[in-house]
Amino acid sequence: MRALTIRQPWAGAIAHQTKRVENRTWKLPAKHEGARILIHAGAQLDRDAKVYGPHLGVYGAVVAIATIIGCHFDNGNQVCCSYWAQPGLYHWTLADVVALPEPVPAKGALGFWTPSDDTLVTVEAQLKETVS
Template identity: 80%
Template sequence: MKALTIRQPWAGAIAHQTKRVENRNWKLPAKHEGARILIHAAAKPDRWAQVYGEHLDLYSAIVAVATITGCHYDNGNQVCCSYWAQPDLYHWELADVTALPEPVPAKGARGFWTPDEETLNAALRQNTEVAW
Protein backbone atom coordinates (compact mmCIF):
# COMPACT_ATOMS: atom_id res chain seq x y z
CA MET A 1 0.00 0.00 0.00
CA LYS A 2 1.28 3.45 -0.92
CA ALA A 3 1.07 6.68 1.04
CA LEU A 4 0.78 10.26 -0.19
CA THR A 5 2.10 13.18 1.83
CA ILE A 6 -0.15 16.25 1.88
CA ARG A 7 0.48 19.49 3.77
CA GLN A 8 -1.86 20.72 6.47
CA PRO A 9 -4.53 21.94 6.60
CA TRP A 10 -5.36 19.91 3.48
CA ALA A 11 -4.59 16.46 4.94
CA GLY A 12 -6.90 17.21 7.85
CA ALA A 13 -9.58 18.54 5.51
CA ILE A 14 -9.44 15.24 3.62
CA ALA A 15 -9.55 13.17 6.81
CA HIS A 16 -12.14 15.13 8.79
CA GLN A 17 -14.05 17.40 6.43
CA THR A 18 -15.34 17.32 2.89
CA LYS A 19 -12.19 17.73 0.78
CA ARG A 20 -12.43 15.00 -1.84
CA VAL A 21 -10.10 16.50 -4.44
CA GLU A 22 -6.32 16.65 -4.13
CA ASN A 23 -4.84 19.37 -6.36
CA ARG A 24 -1.55 18.41 -8.02
CA ASN A 25 0.52 19.82 -10.85
CA TRP A 26 1.16 16.32 -12.21
CA LYS A 27 -1.19 13.77 -13.64
CA LEU A 28 -2.08 10.72 -11.55
CA PRO A 29 -0.14 7.70 -12.81
CA ALA A 30 -2.68 5.24 -14.24
CA LYS A 31 -1.45 2.43 -11.97
CA HIS A 32 -2.73 4.36 -8.91
CA GLU A 33 -6.28 4.91 -10.14
CA GLY A 34 -8.61 2.83 -7.97
CA ALA A 35 -5.91 2.27 -5.36
CA ARG A 36 -6.44 2.53 -1.63
CA ILE A 37 -3.79 4.85 -0.16
CA LEU A 38 -2.72 6.27 3.17
CA ILE A 39 -3.06 10.04 3.64
CA HIS A 40 0.02 11.41 5.42
CA ALA A 41 0.17 14.88 6.99
CA ALA A 42 3.47 16.52 6.06
CA ALA A 43 6.00 17.79 8.59
CA LYS A 44 5.27 21.41 7.67
CA PRO A 45 2.02 23.24 6.87
CA ASP A 46 1.17 24.92 3.59
CA ARG A 47 2.71 28.35 4.11
CA TRP A 48 -0.18 30.05 2.32
CA ALA A 49 -2.94 28.41 4.36
CA GLN A 50 -4.26 29.11 7.82
CA VAL A 51 -4.29 26.07 10.06
CA TYR A 52 -6.97 25.88 12.78
CA GLY A 53 -8.46 23.00 14.72
CA GLU A 54 -7.28 19.92 16.54
CA HIS A 55 -7.37 17.70 13.44
CA LEU A 56 -5.52 20.21 11.29
CA ASP A 57 -2.43 20.70 13.44
CA LEU A 58 -1.10 17.12 13.26
CA TYR A 59 2.19 16.77 11.43
CA SER A 60 4.40 13.89 10.27
CA ALA A 61 1.66 11.31 10.70
CA ILE A 62 -0.69 9.10 8.71
CA VAL A 63 -4.16 10.49 9.38
CA ALA A 64 -6.53 8.67 6.99
CA VAL A 65 -7.03 6.18 4.20
CA ALA A 66 -8.76 6.94 0.90
CA THR A 67 -9.38 5.53 -2.55
CA ILE A 68 -8.21 7.48 -5.60
CA THR A 69 -11.11 7.10 -8.02
CA GLY A 70 -9.94 9.25 -10.91
CA CYS A 71 -8.05 12.24 -12.20
CA HIS A 72 -8.87 15.10 -14.54
CA TYR A 73 -7.30 18.41 -15.53
CA ASP A 74 -8.99 21.74 -14.84
CA ASN A 75 -8.05 24.23 -17.53
CA GLY A 76 -9.62 27.09 -15.60
CA ASN A 77 -12.35 27.78 -18.18
CA GLN A 78 -15.25 26.55 -16.06
CA VAL A 79 -16.34 25.80 -12.54
CA CYS A 80 -14.97 22.36 -11.91
CA CYS A 81 -15.79 19.44 -9.66
CA SER A 82 -15.48 20.81 -6.13
CA TYR A 83 -15.25 23.79 -3.85
CA TRP A 84 -11.73 22.53 -3.04
CA ALA A 85 -10.63 22.31 -6.68
CA GLN A 86 -8.09 24.81 -7.97
CA PRO A 87 -7.85 25.89 -11.63
CA ASP A 88 -5.00 24.89 -13.91
CA LEU A 89 -4.16 21.78 -11.90
CA TYR A 90 -4.90 18.07 -11.97
CA HIS A 91 -7.68 17.02 -9.63
CA TRP A 92 -7.21 13.64 -8.03
CA GLU A 93 -10.65 12.44 -6.97
CA LEU A 94 -10.89 10.80 -3.55
CA ALA A 95 -13.61 8.57 -2.12
CA ASP A 96 -14.19 6.19 0.79
CA VAL A 97 -12.14 8.39 3.11
CA THR A 98 -11.74 7.09 6.66
CA ALA A 99 -9.90 9.06 9.33
CA LEU A 100 -7.68 7.02 11.62
CA PRO A 101 -8.72 7.23 15.28
CA GLU A 102 -5.05 7.68 16.25
CA PRO A 103 -2.57 9.24 13.81
CA VAL A 104 0.44 7.03 13.08
CA PRO A 105 3.77 8.90 13.26
CA ALA A 106 5.74 8.55 10.04
CA LYS A 107 8.29 10.41 8.00
CA GLY A 108 6.82 11.17 4.59
CA ALA A 109 8.30 11.70 1.16
CA ARG A 110 7.48 13.42 -2.10
CA GLY A 111 5.13 11.64 -4.45
CA PHE A 112 3.86 8.18 -3.62
CA TRP A 113 5.95 6.33 -1.07
CA THR A 114 5.86 2.98 0.69
CA PRO A 115 5.59 3.00 4.48
CA ASP A 116 7.65 0.51 6.46
CA GLU A 117 5.89 -2.62 7.69
CA GLU A 118 5.53 -1.40 11.29
CA THR A 119 3.90 1.88 10.19
CA LEU A 120 1.57 0.13 7.74
CA ASN A 121 0.50 -2.42 10.35
CA ALA A 122 -0.17 0.33 12.91
CA ALA A 123 -2.54 1.99 10.43
CA LEU A 124 -4.18 -1.28 9.37
CA ARG A 125 -4.89 -2.37 12.95
CA GLN A 126 -6.93 0.76 13.66
CA ASN A 127 -9.83 0.03 11.43
CA THR A 128 -10.51 -3.52 10.38
CA GLU A 129 -13.68 -2.42 8.62
CA VAL A 130 -11.68 -0.59 5.95
CA ALA A 131 -11.15 -2.66 2.82
CA TRP A 132 -7.40 -2.65 2.27
Protein backbone atom coordinates (compact mmCIF):
# COMPACT_ATOMS: atom_id res chain seq x y z
CA MET A 1 0.00 0.00 0.00
CA ARG A 2 1.22 3.48 -0.86
CA ALA A 3 0.87 6.72 1.08
CA LEU A 4 0.36 10.34 0.09
CA THR A 5 1.53 13.25 2.21
CA ILE A 6 -0.92 16.13 2.41
CA ARG A 7 -0.36 19.34 4.37
CA GLN A 8 -2.61 20.27 7.23
CA PRO A 9 -5.39 21.31 7.47
CA TRP A 10 -6.24 19.33 4.32
CA ALA A 11 -5.22 15.89 5.66
CA GLY A 12 -7.42 16.49 8.70
CA ALA A 13 -10.30 17.70 6.53
CA ILE A 14 -10.08 14.46 4.55
CA ALA A 15 -9.94 12.32 7.70
CA HIS A 16 -12.47 14.15 9.86
CA GLN A 17 -14.67 16.30 7.63
CA THR A 18 -16.13 16.11 4.16
CA LYS A 19 -13.15 16.82 1.91
CA ARG A 20 -13.25 14.15 -0.77
CA VAL A 21 -11.17 15.90 -3.42
CA GLU A 22 -7.41 16.30 -3.29
CA ASN A 23 -6.21 19.18 -5.48
CA ARG A 24 -2.95 18.50 -7.33
CA THR A 25 -0.98 20.15 -10.11
CA TRP A 26 -0.27 16.76 -11.65
CA LYS A 27 -2.52 14.10 -13.13
CA LEU A 28 -3.10 10.94 -11.11
CA PRO A 29 -0.99 8.10 -12.58
CA ALA A 30 -3.42 5.52 -13.99
CA LYS A 31 -1.91 2.74 -11.87
CA HIS A 32 -3.17 4.48 -8.70
CA GLU A 33 -6.81 4.81 -9.76
CA GLY A 34 -8.88 2.48 -7.57
CA ALA A 35 -6.04 2.05 -5.08
CA ARG A 36 -6.35 2.28 -1.30
CA ILE A 37 -3.82 4.77 0.07
CA LEU A 38 -2.76 6.07 3.44
CA ILE A 39 -3.41 9.76 4.07
CA HIS A 40 -0.34 11.22 5.80
CA ALA A 41 -0.47 14.61 7.50
CA GLY A 42 2.68 16.42 6.47
CA ALA A 43 5.09 18.17 8.79
CA GLN A 44 4.03 21.64 7.61
CA LEU A 45 0.86 23.69 7.69
CA ASP A 46 -0.52 25.17 4.49
CA ARG A 47 -0.26 28.78 5.66
CA ASP A 48 -2.78 29.97 3.04
CA ALA A 49 -5.50 27.70 4.40
CA LYS A 50 -8.49 29.24 6.12
CA VAL A 51 -9.69 26.04 7.80
CA TYR A 52 -9.25 25.45 11.50
CA GLY A 53 -10.01 22.64 13.93
CA PRO A 54 -8.65 20.16 16.45
CA HIS A 55 -7.18 17.95 13.71
CA LEU A 56 -4.49 20.61 13.16
CA GLY A 57 -2.47 19.25 16.07
CA VAL A 58 -1.42 16.21 14.04
CA TYR A 59 1.72 16.50 11.93
CA GLY A 60 4.04 13.84 10.53
CA ALA A 61 1.58 10.96 10.93
CA VAL A 62 -0.81 8.76 9.00
CA VAL A 63 -4.33 9.93 9.88
CA ALA A 64 -6.63 8.02 7.50
CA ILE A 65 -6.98 5.56 4.67
CA ALA A 66 -8.91 6.25 1.46
CA THR A 67 -9.58 4.96 -2.05
CA ILE A 68 -8.76 7.13 -5.06
CA ILE A 69 -11.69 6.56 -7.40
CA GLY A 70 -10.93 9.03 -10.17
CA CYS A 71 -9.16 12.09 -11.47
CA HIS A 72 -10.21 14.97 -13.70
CA PHE A 73 -8.91 18.41 -14.60
CA ASP A 74 -10.89 21.51 -13.67
CA ASN A 75 -10.46 24.10 -16.39
CA GLY A 76 -12.37 26.66 -14.33
CA ASN A 77 -15.23 27.07 -16.82
CA GLN A 78 -17.93 25.66 -14.55
CA VAL A 79 -18.72 24.73 -10.99
CA CYS A 80 -16.88 21.49 -10.49
CA CYS A 81 -17.23 18.45 -8.29
CA SER A 82 -16.88 19.79 -4.75
CA TYR A 83 -16.77 22.76 -2.45
CA TRP A 84 -13.15 21.77 -1.80
CA ALA A 85 -12.17 21.71 -5.49
CA GLN A 86 -9.88 24.44 -6.79
CA PRO A 87 -10.03 25.61 -10.43
CA GLY A 88 -7.07 25.02 -12.70
CA LEU A 89 -5.94 21.85 -10.90
CA TYR A 90 -6.42 18.11 -11.13
CA HIS A 91 -9.02 16.78 -8.72
CA TRP A 92 -8.34 13.36 -7.29
CA THR A 93 -11.65 11.99 -6.05
CA LEU A 94 -11.53 10.11 -2.74
CA ALA A 95 -14.02 7.60 -1.31
CA ASP A 96 -14.29 5.08 1.52
CA VAL A 97 -12.34 7.35 3.86
CA VAL A 98 -11.67 5.89 7.30
CA ALA A 99 -10.05 8.06 9.96
CA LEU A 100 -7.62 6.23 12.21
CA PRO A 101 -8.46 6.30 15.93
CA GLU A 102 -4.85 7.32 16.68
CA PRO A 103 -2.35 8.98 14.32
CA VAL A 104 0.53 6.71 13.32
CA PRO A 105 3.85 8.64 13.27
CA ALA A 106 5.69 8.34 9.98
CA LYS A 107 8.06 10.39 7.89
CA GLY A 108 6.41 11.46 4.64
CA ALA A 109 7.76 12.19 1.19
CA LEU A 110 6.79 13.94 -2.02
CA GLY A 111 4.47 12.05 -4.36
CA PHE A 112 3.38 8.53 -3.56
CA TRP A 113 5.68 6.75 -1.14
CA THR A 114 5.93 3.36 0.51
CA PRO A 115 5.37 3.27 4.29
CA SER A 116 7.52 1.09 6.51
CA ASP A 117 6.30 -2.37 7.48
CA ASP A 118 5.87 -1.18 11.09
CA THR A 119 3.63 1.68 9.94
CA LEU A 120 1.49 -0.66 7.85
CA VAL A 121 1.12 -3.16 10.69
CA THR A 122 0.04 -0.41 13.10
CA VAL A 123 -2.46 1.04 10.60
CA GLU A 124 -3.94 -2.37 9.82
CA ALA A 125 -4.33 -3.17 13.52
CA GLN A 126 -6.26 0.07 14.02
CA LEU A 127 -8.44 -0.65 11.00
CA LYS A 128 -9.35 -4.07 12.43
CA GLU A 129 -10.38 -2.37 15.68
CA THR A 130 -12.65 0.09 13.86
CA VAL A 131 -14.41 -2.73 12.01
CA SER A 132 -14.84 -4.95 15.08
